[in-house]
Amino acid sequence: GEDVEQSLFLSVREGDSSVINCTYTDSSSTYLYWYKQEPGAGLQLLTYIFSNMDMKQDQRLTVLLNKKDKHLSLRIADTQTGDSAIYFCAEPSRGSQGNLIFGKGTKLSVKP
Amino acid sequence: DTAVSQTPKYLVTQMGNDKSIKCEQNLGHDTMYWYKQDSKKFLKIMFSYNNKELIINETVPNRFSPKSPDKAHLNLHINSLELGDSAVYFCASSQGLAGIQETQYFGPGTRLLVL
Numbered sequence: 766g767e768d769v770e771q772s773l774f775l776s777v778r779e780g781d782s783s784v785i786n787c788t789y790t791d792s793s794s795t796y797l798y799w800y801k802q803e804p805g806a807g808l809q810l811l812t813y814i815f816s817n818m819d820m821k822q823d824q825r826l827t828v829l830l831n832k833k834d835k836h837l838s839l840r841i842a843d844t845q846t847g848d849s850a851i852y853f854c855a856e857p858s859r860g861s862q863g864n865l866i867f868g869k870g871t872k873l874s875v876k877p
Numbered sequence: 878d879t880a881v882s883q884t885p886k887y888l889v890t891q892m893g894n895d896k897s898i899k900c901e902q903n904l905g906h907d908t909m910y911w912y913k914q915d916s917k918k919f920l921k922i923m924f925s926y927n928n929k930e931l932i933i934n935e936t937v938p939n940r941f942s943p944k945s946p947d948k949a950h951l952n953l954h955i956n957s958l959e960l961g962d963s964a965v966y967f968c969a970s971s972q973g974l975a976g977i978q979e980t981q982y983f984g985p986g987t988r989l990l991v992l
Contacts, residue, residue, distance in 0.1 A: 796980070802918075806986070807881075807967055807983040807985040808920075808967065808983040809983070810980060813980065857979055864922050865922070865979070867921075869919050872918070
């Protein structure tokens with residue numbers, strides 16, 4: 766079945782780099798997504814990567830894609846307390862066009 | 878302007894009641910969704926609605942029914958509310974169903990508490 770796996774918790778110190786990992790199941794996924802959910806808020810699209818790319822960089826964010834291992838990671842450089850949130854990895858559903866399959870989310874805690 | 882909006886933001890109600898949550902998107906998107914996020918923050922798709930075609934997650938009880946008066950709105954009606962329905966409900970929309978058009982934009986959520 767379709768499944769997106771993430772570790773549930775990550776704790777880092779302010780200024781360090783954070784790496785959030787995700788594994789997905791559908792090798793034919795065209796796009797893979799990272800969403801951010803701040804406390805008490807909805808999900809915001811953080812970034813996405815097209816499947817023919819290995820890496821995408823956007824300011825402090827770096828997305829790495831290993832298609833062979835179906836592994837996606839999100840690196841946040843110089844992590845700030847404002848980065849504390851839940852980060853969801855998502856892939857398109859193979860069985861239901863238009864639907865996204867979300868991971869359980871990784872709660873990132875940033876300590877001062 | 879808020880792209881995807883939901884009302885109410887908070888909803889507290891008694892078991893057995895019927896309630897509705899409204900969702901509106903001003904992005905001109907063709908597809909709308911409802912998600913349920915439980916207390917552990919796990920997110921599950923409930924419905925997607927595109928050009929009057931409704932796709933239902935088979936695990937969703939038939940007490941839940943989406944209603945779309947027009948392309949910009951997808952409301953969620955819940956009959957005979959149960960304690961287990963307490964959760965945060967998110968509405969989302971996307972431009973289409975394929976490629977980058979499937980990128981979904983989320984509303985702020987409706988926090989439902991059933992007593």
